[in-house]
């Protein structure tokens with residue numbers, strides 16, 4: 685039985701997820717929670733090796749998908765599941781919605797196969813043999829692809845995904861919108877195009893609205 689809190693951060697590259705995850709960690713710690721901060725692909729020694737392959741080596745969409753789910757399974761078994769069982773808040777920079785957005789909407793990989801793999805990878809982690817573990821909340825940083833591209837161009841050398849054209853990110857953004865429409869209670873849309881302080885305020889309000897931070901009544 686899991687007793688913790690599982691919050692994921694999603695959005696296209698350059699949306700501002702990584703800039704805000706630490707802010708939420710600090711707020712939750714100040715509210716008395718133990719926090720595990722982690723990311724996908726990655727979060728374990730094995731998954732970090734798979735991340736390096738996924739971000740740097742050329743491969744087809746099926747190979748990307750298999751690597752993403754292999755990394756996720758190891759991460760769930762070794763880090764996320766145990767932290768939730770200890771009652772911690774797990775803040776994860778990307779999770780399965782990224783696979784639906786990037787490999788599904790971005791690359792055109794079959795969404796029904798992704799749904800099957802999602803169930804396979806996320807079942808048997810803390811909740812009992814037949815229950816699929818899902819985030820309690822997904823903070824979706826929604827930013828127009830052109831804005832994200834401008835930010836990234838100013839920030840760093842691109843990896844294999846960040847080097848994709850703006851049309852790819854327009855498809856990925858639609859993929860996130862579709863996932864959000866399919867799970868409106870789990871998703872909170874954050875307008876990531878706002879200045880940082882306003883983005884942080886939206887994020888904290890979304891968590892407080894669920895009763896996990898002081899400030900807003902659930």
Ligand SMILES: Nc1ncnc2c1ncn2[C@@H]1O[C@H](COP(=O)(O)OP(=O)(O)OP(=O)(O)O)[C@@H](O)[C@H]1O
Pocket residue numbers: 695696697698699700701702703704835836838839846876877878879880883
């Ligand atoms: N609200 C904002 N306004 C302007 N610039 C921002 C904002 N949020 C983040 N940035 C800047 O945009 C760039 C990308 O931000 P960040 O790395 O947090 O995005 P990300 O969503 O984690 O991207 P990736 O998924 O590619 O790692 C950074 O240079 C960051 O400083």
Ligand SMILES: Cc1cn([C@H]2C[C@H](O)[C@@H](COP(=O)(O)O)O2)c(=O)[nH]c1=O
Pocket residue numbers: 697723724725739752777778779780782783784786787845846
């Ligand atoms: C989990 C996951 C990630 N990706 C892509 C999305 C990003 O371009 C990179 C991760 O880089 P970040 O700077 O940490 O955001 O990987 C993917 O294609 N599929 C996935 O399942």
